[in-house]
Amino acid sequence: MGSYRSDPVHLEFWYRCVKCGYMYTPQQFQALAQLHASHTGEKEAELLEAPERVPCRNRGCTGHLTRTESEYKEAR
Numbered sequence: 701m702g703s704y705r706s707d708p709v710h711l712e713f714w715y716r717c718v719k720c721g722y723m724y725t726p727q728q729f730q731a732l733a734q735l736h737a738s739h740t741g742e743k744e745a746e747l748l749e750a751p752e753r754v755p756c757r758n759r760g761c762t763g764h765l766t767r768t769e770s771e772y773k774e775a776r
């Protein structure tokens with residue numbers, strides 16, 4: 701197991717809400733997972749592996765996220 705980096709997973713794909721279709725960047729997804737973990741006591745690393753357990757942040761939306769096949773290219 702090569703765990704020399706602190707990053708638990710490679711966040712290189714867009715994430716999308718299954719209900720409202722809102723698109724999240726990997727950074728937004730990570731922030732959302734972190735926030736959700738702090739509320740529920742779940743492990744952030746586990747949520748990052750399971751986007752279906754991370755709820756959409758849009759008000760009134762009861763959807764959850766899913767990883768898309770669209771690669772996220774960081775604008776530098």
Ligand SMILES: [Zn+2]
Pocket residue numbers: 717718719720721722756757758761762763764
């Ligand atoms: Zn949504």
